[in-house]
Amino acid sequence: MASDIVLLAAVSVLSACQQAYFANLVGKSRLKHKVMPPAVTGHPEFDRTFRAQQNCIEFYAVFLVDLWAAGCFFNQELASLFGLVYIYGRHLYFYGYIQSVKGRLKGFSVSKLALILLLVMSLLGITNSILDKYIHLNLLTKIRHIVLG
Amino acid sequence: MASDIVLLAAVSVLSACQQAYFANLVGKSRLKHKVMPPAVTGHPEFDRTFRAQQNCIEFYAVFLVDLWAAGCFFNQELASLFGLVYIYGRHLYFYGYIQSVKGRLKGFSVSKLALILLLVMSLLGITNSILDKYIHLNLLTKIRHIVLG
Amino acid sequence: MASDIVLLAAVSVLSACQQAYFANLVGKSRLKHKVMPPAVTGHPEFDRTFRAQQNCIEFYAVFLVDLWAAGCFFNQELASLFGLVYIYGRHLYFYGYIQSVKGRLKGFSVSKLALILLLVMSLLGITNSILDKYIHLNLLTKIRHIVLG
Secondary structure (H helix, E strand, C coil), rough: CHHHHEEEEEEEEHHHHHHHHHHHHHHHHHHHCCCCCCCCCCCHHHHHHHHHHHHHHHHHHHHHHHHHHHHHHHHHHHHHHHHHHHHHHHHHHHHHHHHCCCHHHHHHHHHHHHHHHHHHHHHHHHHHHHHHHHHCCHHHHHHHHHHHC | HHHHHHHHHHHHHHHHHHHHHHHHHHHHHHHHHCCCCCCCCHHHHHHHHHHHHHHHHHHHHHHHHHHHHHHHHCHHHHHHHHHHHHHHHHHHHHHHHHCCCCHHHHHHHHHHHHHHHHHHHHHHHHHHHHHHHHHCHHHHHHHHHHHCC | CCCHHHHHHHHHHHHHHHHHHHHHHHHHHHHHHCCCCCCCCCCHHHHHHHHHHHHHHHHHHHHHHHHHHHHHHHHHHHHHHHHHHHHHHHHHHHHHHHHHHHHHHHHHHHHHHHHHHHHHHHHHHHHHHHHHHHHCCCCCHHHHHHCCC
């Protein structure tokens, strides 16, 4: 079974490293702008950096759920690819937000698109699996047979 | 294996959609009350909406852990059902909190009850599984045999 | 399969209880210092308690990802042990932070160390599993054979 989820695990660990990296950058921004904990405001650039990290956290569990549902019930390789796109989008978002409030928009769109694609894959895969379980109708396998002849 | 977890995955994806929906409503509340990012306060209704979303995020990973532990080690169908109750509780909580600070209490109680039930199922199922693994004693199977004759 | 993940599930549920317990202590600190929701500041001790909980939440999904990746792809027992160390570190962190801002540092170091060890195990295990999947080279099994003769 391990090989069926190893790419999902790899993307998850990569995204976890990204989250830890963002937390680290917030810590550095604290020192730079002298915003000592437990304060979470104090300088415009720090405020944006902190808010960027918080937004990434807000969506992180949502991302993981969609990634794994898409990967387990639709296609692991495709889900992992969109997972990488999401991570890239969050990278753009974070650094863009540090620069300016408007700077966050491009990265947010990229990560939102990746999330929507993962969600669509999740819904298709789960619906198929439920139909298969309860009325023994596996549409994805049928489609694959038709497409591949 | 997929059929053993498909309901848990379905409930998880539904709850992920709910989280994304709440984030979206916070964005709309920002526009309505002109609270521009990175600010997270500025108008009483926005403050409540934002805090409601934050509280849902705080408990989201806890919910997912309890849901999956209860579903994998006790009973998938029952865990999924309580998962739906949790989501319903969070719905009441979020909209109640937008109305007033007191308005959050009913929904919070519903989601707390669902969480406690999932936790109890998790603890029973995991304890049983550990006893089974290390001293080959499967109590749940024995009880099932007695109940079902 | 259940027995291969039961310890990971047990540690996850324990950590979920810890998260819920911290949330409960924030609620009690609200009453003690009369900081009514949706406010999240108002008294130095409450501010530290709230920030301690928030930091635990920020790292919680990261911890779960590393715990499960380390446990599924490297070694369940070792991953669970470091998971317990992480939980202990967070306990020290939370109570230390309530006392003083400096008081958080020791617990943070303990939980950070546990997280790094889980990450290293994840990376080794996942790399091994990817090599095994795509070029049929299982280094961990080979090392085990050499070590155990």
